[in-house]
Amino acid sequence: MPTSAEQAADWLLSGLELRSTLFHVGRYCGAYRASTAGHQRASFHLVLEGTCWLHLPAKNSRAAQSTRLVAGDAVFLMHDIEHCLTPDSNAPSDDEYTVRIGAMTPLDASGESHDGVALACGFFEFRSDLGEAITGLLPDHILARHDDAKLAGARTLFDLIRAEAARVQDAPSPLIHRLTDALFFYALRAVASTGDFAPGLWSVMRRAEFTPLVSAIIERPGEEWTTHTMAAFCHMSRARFCKQFAQACGQPPVQFLALLRMKVAAEMLRHGASTLSTAEHVGYQSESAFAQAFKRVTGLPPGTCRREPAGSAQTPVH
Known part of the structure; x- marks a missing residue:
């Protein structure tokens, strides 16, 4: 029986099933505009090294947002929403969000410092025993910050993801999928104390x-x-x-x-x-x-x- 908002979050999320698939791992340098939008799927971006900016255009009641991401940050886009990652704090115009710029290059496993940003990007699916009702309880995107005290337990996960991404091989490590699944759950639970996550349930529980x-x-x-x-x-x-x-x-x-x-x-x-x-x-x-x-x-x-x-x-x- 839940006795706190965090316990209520665990109870609500029990039965949630995740499946992540990695789209690409690599580095962007110079001018770029990257996005996983347009695939009709939820997606994620993990910042392995460097910094970048996440831009979200205004949508319905949400104002346009530009957020700086640094190494260790992750963003989970809960459905297919328009967005892009760039090296610039200035958001593109509305008609430029769908125009991709730049090419991703493989990561260098040497451990040397590089310019630009290293990313692990992919898609995920989630199924809940609440079915469609779960979507009304979730925000359209979840930002997991590397320095969030609620995510202290997830930092080891992120380090493992970064280590797996740096391995020299023809195909990305399949372990990244599983590690990302766990990181996603940590991120969901971390925002359970905010008004953006299942606002009705948490406001009543408070x-x-x-x-x-x-x-x-x-x-x-x-x-x-x-x-x-x-x-x-x-x-x-x-x-x-x-x-x-x-x-x-x-x-x-x-x-x-x-x-x-x-x-x-x-x-x-x-x-x-x-x-x-x-x-x-x-x-x-x-x-x-x-x-x-x-x-x-x-x-x-x-x-x-x-x-x-x-x-x-x-x-x-x-």
């Missing part, structure tokens, strides 16, 4: 008047959690509870309740529980009603949580 309610729902999801009973649990009137909960969470209590229940259900199904027993545990008397609710929240039928693809190379995160 509110002393709601934290016991969230823990109680996760522990006993099958109880009759109506708006009235949730308000009574928090020692509030129904009107006050609905107003304050919506302000903290950004969604009504019933919608939030459904998300928590389906996460509990997905975890049970993943560990082999039957659909019927899972439905009853989270408060549904009808298996078909549960299946409809599960698909409405996650976008997936319950059976997908119990089926593992044969020979899958995905790395489960626990």
Whole structure:
């Protein structure tokens, strides 16, 4: 039962499966404009040596951003978004983001200092037992800083990635994929204490008047959690509870309740529980009603949580 925002992050991310593929490892010198956009996939950039600038154009409610990256930093772009890496702090014009400049050259394994920036870039896929609902809880990109105290445990991972990237061989080391998977999880957990990651869940968990309610729902999801009973649990009137909960969470209590229940259900199904027993545990008397609710929240039928693809190379995160 989660008792803190970080524990809630671990609980929410349990069942997340990652699969990274390396696109290229090498060095850019002089003028360049690099990007992994346009492939309809989530992607990452790891700065192995040197510095560069990450540019993101304005998009919907997000203002244009230009961020300096240094050795040890990593950025994970959670879906295919327009971006580029350059040596210049000045962002390109909107019509220049898709124009690539420069060529990547192989890394020199001699250990000598070089100009420019050394990068490991690639793509990744992630699957959650929350299905499509997970995308609404994640920011569009995650920046992992080398000096972030929350990422202290990940520095060894980064050093291993850098060592593997420097090996002289025809093809990049396959270990980079696995190490990047682990680094991605560290980055996700590191931002769990910020408002950008699952803002509804974390803002509710930070509110002393709601934290016991969230823990109680996760522990006993099958109880009759109506708006009235949730308000009574928090020692509030129904009107006050609905107003304050919506302000903290950004969604009504019933919608939030459904998300928590389906996460509990997905975890049970993943560990082999039957659909019927899972439905009853989270408060549904009808298996078909549960299946409809599960698909409405996650976008997936319950059976997908119990089926593992044969020979899958995905790395489960626990």
